[in-house]
Amino acid sequence: MTPALLGNLGVSLALAFSLLGLALSLLAYHQGDGRFLKGAKALVLPAFLAALTAFLALEWALLTHDFSLAYVARNHSTQDPLWVTLVTPWAALEGSILLWGLLQTLYTLLASRKPLDPWRAALVLAVLFGVQVFFFGVMATIASPFETLPNPPADGTGPNPLLQNHWMMAVHPVLMYLGFVGLSVPFAYAVAAMVVRRYQTWVGETRWWTLIAWGFLTAGKVAGMWWSYEVLGWGGYWAWDPVENASFIPWLLSTAFLHTAIVQETRGAFKAWNFAFVTLAFAATVLGTFLTRSGIIQSVHAFAEGPVGPAFLGFFLLVTGLGLGLLSRVSREVRDTAVFRLLSREGALLLGAFFFAGWALVVVLGTFYPLLAEAFTGVKVSVGAPFFNQASVPIGVGILLLMGVGPLLPWRRPRAEVFRNLYMLLAVLFLGTLLGLLRGYAFGASLAVGLFLYNTAAILLLVREGVLARLRAGLSPWGFLENRRRVGSLLVHFAVALMGLGIAFSQTYRLESEKTLYRGQAWEVGGVRMEFLGVRALDEGRRFAVEASLRTDRFGEVRPRLHFYPQMNSPLPAPKVVYTPGNDYYFLLMDFDREKGEWASVRLIVTPLVFWMWVAGGLLALGTLYILWPAAGREEVKGVSPA
Ligand code: HEM
Numbered sequence: 327m328t329p330a331l332l333g334n335l336g337v338s339l340a341l342a343f344s345l346l347g348l349a350l351s352l353l354a355y356h357q358g359d360g361r362f363l364k365g366a367k368a369l370v371l372p373a374f375l376a377a378l379t380a381f382l383a384l385e386w387a388l389l390t391h392d393f394s395l396a397y398v399a400r401n402h403s404t405q406d407p408l409w410v411t412l413v414t415p416w417a418a419l420e421g422s423i424l425l426w427g428l429l430q431t432l433y434t435l436l437a438s439r440k441p442l443d444p445w446r447a448a449l450v451l452a453v454l455f456g457v458q459v460f461f462f463g464v465m466a467t468i469a470s471p472f473e474t475l476p477n478p479p480a481d482g483t484g485p486n487p488l489l490q491n492h493w494m495m496a497v498h499p500v501l502m503y504l505g506f507v508g509l510s511v512p513f514a515y516a517v518a519a520m521v522v523r524r525y526q527t528w529v530g531e532t533r534w535w536t537l538i539a540w541g542f543l544t545a546g547k548v549a550g551m552w553w554s555y556e557v558l559g560w561g562g563y564w565a566w567d568p569v570e571n572a573s574f575i576p577w578l579l580s581t582a583f584l585h586t587a588i589v590q591e592t593r594g595a596f597k598a599w600n601f602a603f604v605t606l607a608f609a610a611t612v613l614g615t616f617l618t619r620s621g622i623i624q625s626v627h628a629f630a631e632g633p634v635g636p637a638f639l640g641f642f643l644l645v646t647g648l649g650l651g652l653l654s655r656v657s658r659e660v661r662d663t664a665v666f667r668l669l670s671r672e673g674a675l676l677l678g679a680f681f682f683a684g685w686a687l688v689v690v691l692g693t694f695y696p697l698l699a700e701a702f703t704g705v706k707v708s709v710g711a712p713f714f715n716q717a718s719v720p721i722g723v724g725i726l727l728l729m730g731v732g733p734l735l736p737w738r739r740p741r742a743e744v745f746r747n748l749y750m751l752l753a754v755l756f757l758g759t760l761l762g763l764l765r766g767y768a769f770g771a772s773l774a775v776g777l778f779l780y781n782t783a784a785i786l787l788l789v790r791e792g793v794l795a796r797l798r799a800g801l802s803p804w805g806f807l808e809n810r811r812r813v814g815s816l817l818v819h820f821a822v823a824l825m826g827l828g829i830a831f832s833q834t835y836r837l838e839s840e841k842t843l844y845r846g847q848a849w850e851v852g853g854v855r856m857e858f859l860g861v862r863a864l865d866e867g868r869r870f871a872v873e874a875s876l877r878t879d880r881f882g883e884v885r886p887r888l889h890f891y892p893q894m895n896s897p898l899p900a901p902k903v904v905y906t907p908g909n910d911y912y913f914l915l916m917d918f919d920r921e922k923g924e925w926a927s928v929r930l931i932v933t934p935l936v937f938w939m940w941v942a943g944g945l946l947a948l949g950t951l952y953i954l955w956p957a958a959g960r961e962e963v964k965g966v967s968p969a
Pocket of ligand 1: 353533539579584585588671674675677678679681724725726728729730731732733811812813814815818819822953
C-alpha cells in the first residue's frame with residue numbers, strides 16, 4: 327500500500343458514500359420511507375472515516391517525503407521542520423479542498439446526531455451530502471491531492487515561504503475552514519425549512535451551529551490579521567487584499583444573519599431575511615474559495631486555464647440558486663406583515679443587518695470590479711484601499727452607533743426611560759469626541775474615542791438594568807451572569823468597540839522612519855534610542871537567516887531578521903515587534919552590508935493601540951465561548967431580565 331493508493335481509495339470511498347447518501351436522503355424524502363433515511367444516516371460515519379483516511383494518507387506521504395505525489399513534490403521539502411510538514415496539507419489548493427471535505431464530513435456527522443423530524447432530517451442530510459459530493463468530486467477529478475508523477479524528484483521545493491514564516495499558519499486556515507464549513511449546517515436547515523414549509527424553528531435549532539461557525543470565522547479573521555502584521559513586514563494588518571476580502575464577505579453576511587436570527591427566534595419575524603442571509607453567507611464562503619483558489623486574482627486568464635475556478639463558480643451559482651430560488655417560491659408565506667419601528671430592538675437589528683450586508687456589497691464590488699473590467703475590456707484596473715476605506719468608515723460608524731443602542735431598545739416600541747438612556751448616550755458620544763479633540767486628536771480618532779465611550783456606557787447601562795431588575799425581584803445580582811447571550815454579546819460588543827478604537831488610532835497615527843546605521847552608531851526615533859551592534863548570519867537548513875542586533879534603552883536587545891529561502895528571489899522580513907499598551911514598536915531589518923556586516927538599514931514603525939486589537943480579538947473569542955457554554959441550571963424569572 328502506498329499513500330497515493332490509500333489516499334485515492336479514501337477520496338473515492340468518501341465520494342461514493344456521499345453520492346449514495348445523497349440518493350438515499352432524497353429517496354427518504356420522496357418516498358417518506360424511514361428505511362432510506364436510516365441507510366443515509368448509516369453512511370455518514372463511513373464517509374467521515376474515508377475522508378480521514380485520505381487526509382492521513384496525505385500526512386503519511388508528507389512525513390515520508392513521498393515525492394512521487396505531485397502535491398508533495400510541489401509543496402514539501404526534506405528540510406521542512408516537523409510542524410511545517412504537518413500543516414502542509416493546507417498549504418495549497420488540493421490539500422485545502424481535502425481539509426474542507428474532511429471538516430464537512432465531520433460537521434455532517436455531528437449534525438446528523440441531532441434529533442429532527444424525518445422529512446427535514448432527510449433534506450438536511452441531502453444538502454450536506456450534496457456539498458460533500460462537490461468537494462470529493464472535485465478531488466476525484468480535477469484537483470486530486472494524490473496525483474502521481476512519472477519521474478519523482480529527489481527533493482521538493484517546500485511550501486510557500488510566507489506560510490512557513492510564522493506558526494500562525496498552522497491555525498489560521500483551519501479556523502477559517504471550520505467557519506466556512508460550519509455555515510453549511512444552518513444553510514441545510516434553511517433549505518429543509520423552505521422545502522417542507524416549516525419556517526419558524528430552524529433558526530433556533532441551528533443557533534449553536536451559526537455561533538460556532540461565526541466564532542471560528544471571527545477567530546480565523548483575527549488570526550489572519552495578526553499573521554499579516556507579524557509576517558508581511560509592512561507594519562499593518564489589513565490591506566483590502568482580495569484574499570482578505572474573500573473571507574470578510576461571508577463574515578459580514580453571517581454577522582447579519584446572526585442578528586436577524588435573534589428576531590425570528592424571539593418575535594417570529596424576518597423569516598425571509600434569514601433565508602436570504604444564510605444562503606448568501608454560505609454561498610460567499612464558496613465564492614471566497616473560488617476567488618482565492620482559482621488563480622483569478624493573479625489574472626482573469628488563469629481562471630479560464632484551470633478547471634477548478636469554473637467548478638467553484640458553478641457550485642456558488644448552484645448554492646445561491648437553490649437558496650434564493652426556494653425563497654422566491656415561498657416568499658408570500660414568509661413575508662413580514664407587521665410594521666417595525668426603527669426605534670425598537672428589531673428595528674435596530676434589521677438596520678444593523680443592512681449595514682453589514684451593504685458593507686459586504688461594497689467589498690464584493692470593489693473586489694470584483696477589476697476582474698470584470700479586465701475580463702470585458704482587457705484593461706487592468708485596480709480598486710485600492712482609498713475606495714474601501716471611504717466606503718467603510720461611514721458604515722463602520724453606523725454599526726458602532728447601532729451596536730450601543732440596539733440591545734438597550736425594547737422589542738416593539740420604546741419606553742420613556744429609553745429616551746433618557748438615549749440622550750445620555752448621545753451626551754457621552756459628544757463629550758468623548760470633544761475630549762479627543764481637546765487632546766489634539768484628529769476628528770476621526772476623536773470620534774472613535776466618543777464611540778468607544780458611548781458603547782462602554784451603553785454596556786454599563788445594560789448591566790445596571792439587569793442587576794437592578796434582579797435586586798428588585800429579590801434575586802441575587804450574580805444571576806445576571808446566567809443570561810449567557812446577554813453577557814456574552816456585551817463582551818463581544820465591547821470587543822468590537824475596542825477594536826474600532828484600535829483601528830482608528832493605528833490608521834491615523836503611524837510613525838515610520840528608516841536609517842542606515844554603522845556598527846556602534848546610535849539612533850533615537852519614536853521615543854526609542856537604539857545602537858546597532860552588528861549582524862550575524864545563521865544557516866537554518868531550509869533557509870538562511872541574517873539577524874541584526876540592536877541594543878535599545880527601553881526593550882533591551884532586539885533582533886529583527888531577514889530570511890532567505892532558496893525558492894524566493896528576495897528575502898522575507900521577520901520583524902521584531904515589541905507590543906506595549908500604548909504603542910507597538912515594529913523593528914525591521916531592511917538591508918545590510920553583505921561583505922563585512924559593518925552597516926544595516928533599519929526601519930522602525932511606531933503604531934498606537936494595535937495591542938488592543940489583539941486583546942479585542944481575545945475578548946471576541948471569550949464572549950462567543952461564554953454564549954456557547956452550556957448553562958448549568960436555568961433560573962427563569964419572568965420580567966426580571968431586561969431582554
Ligand atoms: C447579540 C445588536 C453589532 C456580535 C446581539 C443582540 C443584540 C445585538 C440586540 C442580542 C443581545 C441579547 O439578546 O441580549 C447589535 C446591533 C449591532 C451589533 C444593533 C450593530 C449593527 C455587532 C457586531 C458584532 C456582534 C459588530 C460582532 C462583531 C453579536 C453576537 C451576539 C450579539 C456574537 C450574540 C448572538 C447570539 O447569542 O445568538 N447584538 N449588534 N454584534 N451580537 Fe450584536
